[in-house]
Amino acid sequence: MSNILKLVEFRFIILLTIFVFSNSQIAYSQSYCTGSGGGDEYISNVTISTIDNTSSYDASGYHDYTSLSTDVNKGAYYPIEITNGNNYSGDKIGCWIDWNNDNDFEDAGETVSISYSGGLGTATIHIPTDAVTANVRMRVRVVYTSTLSPCGTTTYGEVEDYTINITDNTEPEIQVKNGSTDINVSDTVSISGYTSLGSYKDITFTIYNRGNIDLTIGTVSENSDQYSITQQPASTLSPNNSTEFVLRFQPTSEGEKITTIQFDNNDNDENPFDFKVTMKGGVPAVVDWTYMLYLYEDGTGLDGAEDINEWEVNGSVDGYVNYILLYDSDNDSKDGIYYVEKDPNGDNSTIVSQIVSDELGKNPNMNDWHTLRDFMIWTKEHYPAHHYGLTVWDHGSGIFKSQQTKDIAKGCVGDMKLWEMDNALNEFTSSIGRKIDVVGFDVCLLGQIETVYQLKEYTDYVIASEKTEPGDGWDYENGFTELNSNPNLSASQLATNIVDAYITSYSSDVTQAATSTSALESDLIPAVNVFSTQLINNLYEYKTQIKSARDNAWNSSYNTTHKDLGDFALNIKNTASLPQGLKDAAQDVLNAISTAVIAEGHIGNAGATGLKVWMTEYFDSEGSSKSLYMDSLIFSQTNWDEYLVNYQNPQPQNPEGGTAQTNSGAICQGSSTSITLSDYTGNIQWQQSDSYSGTYVNVTGGSGANSKTYTTPELFDTTYYRAALSQTGYETVYSTIDTVNVLLAPIGGTANATTDVFCSHGSTVITLTSYSGNIQWQQLSPTTDDTYVDVIDGSGANTDTYTSPDLTFTKHFRALLTNPENGCQNYSNVVTIKINQPPVGGTAFTNDTLICNGETSLI
Structure with missing residues (x-):
């Protein structure tokens, strides 16, 4: 210092x-x-x-x-x-x-x-x-x-x-503005957006007197039949006061329309005051992608301009990709809607993009979902696209502010809550008739299954971090580079690129993930519902083990009652003392997460799999958080909240038998099948019987005797299966009975060749005896070690006597037998026809054509 x-x-x-x-x-x-x-x-x-x-x-x-x-x-x-x-x-x-x-x-x-x-x-x-x-x-x-x-x-x-x-000059001083934009003599003012034919748009201009005597103003005129002045300014303006005039644009044809505004005044330096206005008639062209950024910097202590500069490295691509942002800056003069332009100087501290609209005013209320809606609707009307993306930018606080705060005092962006944000998304998607392709959260702690579920009706993919984000947030340069070069980029690939770029831009302590809402609905939520039910059924007896799995699941250092769903499921799966049915349900959740989470990355934070879930130990004591979880967050439609209730106060659960169903109603002799149990509760033991009403005993052979899916051994007779469901303190109940019909397979028979060894080459006859069913002779494919294909040469391919063609190398033959009544198949033994190659005679010669008696020669 x-x-x-x-x-x-x-x-x-x-x-x-x-x-x-x-x-x-x-x-x-x-x-x-x-x-x-x-x-x-x-x-x-x-x-x-x-x-x-x-x-x-x-x-x-x-x-x-x-x-x-x-x-x-x-x-x-x-x-x-x-x-x-x-x-x-x-x-x-x-x-x-x-x-x-x-x-x-x-x-x-x-x-x-x-x-x-x-x-x-x-x-x-x-x-x-x-x-x-x-x-x-x-x-x-x-x-x-x-x-x-x-x-x-x-x-x-x-x-x-x-x-x-x-x-000490005594004179008026004129200033003309359109919104926050100063207008000088001879300027050209370009008004963004399009005005459809048959409608009109009014533009207000403000005249200020910055001088020290009265400003006199003449009649404002314009020179185009596409425009008109609908309101004249005051004729006299005292110092430090203002007046307005209104220009109406009412196009009769498409394209850019220009008019010149002019009026007299007594500011000698700027008399007459004239400038041009350009506006567009018709409708804007529909591009491939429009990506929107709702950037709430004001009062956050964060630097939104830095991310705008990153986005400007690529910038919008005219006719293909639009990048549009609503910027609520620390500096209110910079507030407005921007069309992001490419900065020829790359990443630097200067924003080259221009404000294209200040219709939402200075210091817009970014906490209000109506502002988000108005921004999105404005963007759709001025920059329509086949695909839309949206990112909200702020601090963020997860679905609840902190583990110490029972009330939700902060939202996903500003004070806007998830259940308020979806109001804006609902109105926008209704206006475009489809979902938004990508919704991203460049904020902290929103990487939760509750977040994705809340937005599932409005977007295809959700990007969010389980952890707090560093202040620099997303990498807006590298995350969008491929979209600029390939406007046909899929939403899933764009979401993946954003996640990958984010992770690559840091060296430690970050998480990020993108989740498919369709896979969430089709795979993950059904798995979570079954998992929740299994947890409920086993809490009374296994609360200690389940609590250990919960306590050891990964969580962010903020909101510690929100645990990684995948890590919790993995801990359950790996707890040997837990029932197999619960562990199977945990594995199903892990499988579903791998399908639903299309991109995930983390540095440090081992155990993060992409989605957290609220896992409070005292759900009934959570006050307004519980009320909002049940009434505002629609994740309460799942079984998870029932699990939270039971976790705090476990009760013994009466087992339910459920439904047993095989994957195939009938199988051929010598085959196996799988039987799956659904809608059950309790611990599983599969049983079998040789008759529907006979005595059932625990299964022997096969695999998964205590799992919801049991795979039988090879069966040769029709067999009946059921699951016995048990729970401590309750009588055993049984599932429905599933019949595995075993169909008769044909007899493979015995194949013999009249000659099975040849020298050099030869043809043989192979005869099949003691068989049943229809015949198709086959030979081992010359290109594989274990695949047989139907013969195409020789004669009698579908008879019990097959004559081979002339064979020049060893071949292997068998007969495929098919039962014409049920399609079951079997095979004969394999016959090998060996072709031995004859020796080569060779040529003997010597260099000596004549030698004397007693001499030797080399032959």
């Missing part, structure tokens, strides 16, 4: 030397008190009259911008905006102007009263009529919690100095 102070002092010494020997018009004797700050607080923009200065963080805590000046008139009014570049709760902004040029800010009226909200300080400065006619100093400052003073050093904050040139 001492080095920073020395730097500030040295800077003033140098400036003093320059001013003494300079002919500059701006000549202060440098006796102004010094001011500086530190930390990470800084001023990012100051706007007053012609000064519009954007700056970045400076560790010194001071910026000298006295070289920047603007003219102001005595008696006139000038709005000022001072933007906090790193807004925190407790920050303050101050402004001082040395009206009498006596080198201090201590005189009456030299402190400007700043209204500060959401990172933006605003005021309308009335230039005193008795101010000196000279260049005077203006000082602005941001501090954290400290007392606002123009002088001194603060631990956190920044000071900036500017020059104000006070003139």
